Structure formats: C-alpha cells, structure tokens
Amino acid sequence: MKKEKDILDHLQPEKIRTPSESYFKTLAKKVSIEERHSAFENRRFIKITGFALAAAAVLFMAFVLFNDFSKPTKELKVEKDLFYDVNDEEIYAYVDEHIDDFTIDELSIPLSDETMEEDFYFTDISQDEIISYIEAENIDLDELEDELLIF
Amino acid sequence: MKSEEIIWVEQIVSGGTDAEKAFQALSVKYGPRMYTQIFRIVQNEAIAKDVLQNVFIKIWKNLSSYKRESSLYTWMYRIAHNEALTMLASESKRKHLPIDNSIIQIIPGNQALDSLEGEQVYQLLREAIDSLPEKQAIVFELKYFENQKYGEIAQLTGTSEGALKASYHIAKQKITTFLKAKLNH
Numbered sequence: 001m002k003k004e005k006d007i008l009d010h011l012q013p014e015k016i017r018t019p020s021e022s023y024f025k026t027l028a029k030k031v032s033i034e035e036r037h038s039a040f041e042n043r044r045f046i047k048i049t050g051f052a053l054a055a056a057a058v059l060f061m062a063f064v065l066f067n068d069f070s071k072p073t074k075e076l077k078v079e080k081d082l083f084y085d086v087n088d089e090e091i092y093a094y095v096d097e098h099i100d101d102f103t104i105d106e107l108s109i110p111l112s113d114e115t116m117e118e119d120f121y122f123t124d125i126s127q128d129e130i131i132s133y134i135e136a137e138n139i140d141l142d143e144l145e146d147e148l149l150i151f
Numbered sequence: 152m153k154s155e156e157i158i159w160v161e162q163i164v165s166g167g168t169d170a171e172k173a174f175q176a177l178s179v180k181y182g183p184r185m186y187t188q189i190f191r192i193v194q195n196e197a198i199a200k201d202v203l204q205n206v207f208i209k210i211w212k213n214l215s216s217y218k219r220e221s222s223l224y225t226w227m228y229r230i231a232h233n234e235a236l237t238m239l240a241s242e243s244k245r246k247h248l249p250i251d252n253s254i255i256q257i258i259p260g261n262q263a264l265d266s267l268e269g270e271q272v273y274q275l276l277r278e279a280i281d282s283l284p285e286k287q288a289i290v291f292e293l294k295y296f297e298n299q300k301y302g303e304i305a306q307l308t309g310t311s312e313g314a315l316k317a318s319y320h321i322a323k324q325k326i327t328t329f330l331k332a333k334l335n336h
Contacts, residue, residue: 007330008323010261011272013296014254016187019200024182028175031207036166 104143156180156223164215174211181224184307185231188292192235192277193242194250202238206231222309228289254296263334272330279329286310287322294319 095102134141155176162173185206190199209230217226242248253269255276264272280288289308293299301312308315 005260006323007261007264007327007334008295010258010264011276012256012258014252014256016190016252016254018183018186021179024178025175027182027204027207028178029171031204031211032171032174035208035211 160214160217160223163211177210178207181227184224184293184297185227187297188228189231189235191254191292191296192232193239193248194252194254195248196251198238198242198248199235202231202235205238206234209234222307224307225285225289225309229285263331267334275330275333276326278333279326282329283322283325287318287325290315290318291322291326295323 095107159173159177162169163177182203186199186203189202189206190196193199193202206227210227213230217223239248250270254273255269257264257267257269257272259265280291283291286308290304293304293307294301301315304310304315305312310318
C-alpha cells in the first residue's frame, strides 16, 4: 500500500551556500585578536580608574585633615560683598528708619568691642537726651542691660 | 579521554598561546552549521555574517561560563538562535529586509500549498519550528534541512540515536499539525 504524502514531503529545502573555510578561520582570528585587545584595554581602564580614585581619596583626606573649618565661610564674604557700594551713613539711616524690623540680637551681634569703643559712647549726646529717648520709645531698660551691657 | 572540543574549550578559556588556534578550529568545525542556522532565520547573507560575528564574540567572551550541562553545539545553537532573532527584530524595525534566496520550494500536488508562494509557507514553517522545544528544533533543523545522519546529530547534541529519532518524529507531527491548522484557515 502506498503511504500518503505528508505536507512536509511537498516542501523541498533549498541548499544554502556557506562561506569558505578560510572565511571562518579569518573571522575567528579577527574576533580573538579584537577581544584580547578589548580585554587589555578594559584592564588598563580599571587600573587607571583605580589610581585616580585612590588619588582623589588622598586629596579628600588631606583636605579634611588640614582644612581650618573655624574660618568664616565664603557665604559671609558674599554677604559683605553685597553691601560694598553702600556707605556707613546709608546703612545707619536705613537701620534707624527700620529699627522696629530688627531684633535686639540682630542689632547687638555687629557691635564688637571695637565698635562700641569707637562709635557707641554717644559722646555728642547728653545722658538726659538718651533717657528721654528711651522713655519716649518705651524701651525696656532691663532687657537692654542684659543684651548690650551698655550701662 | 577528553574530546577535542573539550580541549579547545580549555585552551580558549585559559587564554594562552593556543587559544587563537583552538578558536579557529572550533569555528571551522561549527561555523558553517551556525551560518546556515542563522541564514534560515534572517534570510540575508550580509546580516547572517554580522550575526555570526556577534555569535563568535559571545562564544569567545562567555566560554568560561559554559557549564557542560548541554553539548557545546547545543549551547552555541542557543546563542546563535537568540542573536539571530534579536538582529532580525531590530533590522526589521529599521527597514524591509531583502531576502537573498528562498529556503524552501513547493513541490506541486498538495491542494493547500499549491496556491501559496514558497516564502509564505516558509514563514509558517519557521513559526512552527520556533514553537518547538530546543532539542526538537535542533534535530528537526539538522535532519530536515541539512539531511544529517542520526549518528552525526547524536555526536553534536550528546543524545542517543533512539531518542533523536523519537524527537524528530514528534517534531514532524507537531509541525504538520501546526501547518495544517494554519493553512486550512
């Protein structure tokens, strides 16, 4: 009895032409050389990166160990620089006009001993004038005594 | 005694002076089979060569992680198959791929096939092969397309001839059922 043909028997695979043996040899050689070179480059990159990281770590440690963190920061300098073109009279006038906007802390911090000696004795103002000013402004004398120690 | 391919693997992994020669020997032995396997997926000579180069690079780089749980050919077949599918997907997105030559011809006499082009039927056949388990797909490709003897396939895959015959029979049945179902709709 004749066997019925399968659907696959009606399909004939075509022969695929393959490249020559030398093609595969050359390709293998090319791949092995390129990959060895790339592996070498990778190792070198890792080495260089390692050295760079170690150097960065040493510099960082040196910065931490030798830097004087007690010095004022750059921020203060910037703050100072902001008012470089404003003269003292303008600053005093502004503070005088807006005195209520400042706290006693804010007013007392800039008053170093030197400033106190030079500018803060009110040599040209009599004591009576000062007292009448304090009374007129309702200033708490006890508070002033604690904060500024000017009396 | 160690087989020659195990010796090649060890030489390539050790990276010594023999690595390059061993890799060449491995490529000459398996390169043509992998090329035809790749070509049947991408159907374009230039792309098949590009894929083969990528496959060789992956084999060179990853041979040290080859665990010998499957035969070396099965391991390389897997790499080639995945690489070809990846390339096909990315190339198809870019442009319409030209087909260099057809993989199958239709022999007249089957009603369902006679009205179709060889390429249309091959795409269905490819779909059917890709749905098979790996071992069945390997046996089918080597037996059906390349007409290799069971003894040779047994050596390549590290499987007994009896098991291969059974695998081929099952693969053919599955593919026939798949094709009939697709062609009758």
